[in-house]
Amino acid sequence: MRPLLLLLLLSLAYPVMAQIFKYTDAAGNTAYSNQPPNGVDAQTVDLPPVNSIQRQLPSDTEQPAAGTRSRPTHNDYNVLELSGLPTAGVVRANNGTFTVDVLIEPRLQGTHLLRLLLDGQPYGQPSNVPSLQLINIDRGEHGLAVQVIDGERVVQQSPTATVTVQRAHKR
Structure with a gap:
């Protein structure tokens, strides 16, 4: 065979x-x-041989020297954070709907998508748009973060921002 x-x-x-x-x-x-x-x-x-380049992947055993930052891989983003949140951390949204923006550098790569986390759980559909909307969120304190995902694999996650949602209450 x-x-x-x-x-x-x-x-x-x-x-x-x-x-x-x-x-x-x-x-x-x-x-x-x-x-x-x-x-x-x-x-x-x-004819001369065709040029080719061997892609070298970093070894898992290689450790950076003390006090230095490891070299970013092709999946690392220098900046990944939520923006557009109020400085006091209080969101006034009477219907519980508001938008958060994502600050990301460099721009989203290849098949990567943004996924919003609300209180540690995925919220909504992953998207390549750096503006994410939350709908009908209950009043009170919530943790928000954003992940860069590639399929089901989490490439990178932002720090969690704590926000308090204030909604009008009718008596």
Whole structure:
């Protein structure tokens, strides 16, 4: 089975190994072809290998020197925090609806999404928009945070901000 698989892979790679020929046509122009023309002196062209880069992932065992910050990976965000919250931490929302903004740098990458946490639990649908709305939130104290997620994996989480929701109460 393995020899058959190897033969199949080699046959797929065969067109990649095609030879290039250089020659001068009847008008005196230099021409290139994958087949040498009949009756013309053609030279083979040796192409350099294709450039490639090996991606190096940091080792889990590598530890940064004492007092230094580890180098951020491609998933790290320099800034991830909730913004647009009142400085006193009190949100007056008579119907319990308000919006929080997310400050993120650099901007959201690839398949990453933002997910709001309300009292430590996911709230609403993940989104790529850095403005998140909360609807009909009960009055009282709540913890808010935002996560950057990739599928179900949490890439990074903001610090939790404590807010107090004030709602009008009818008697």
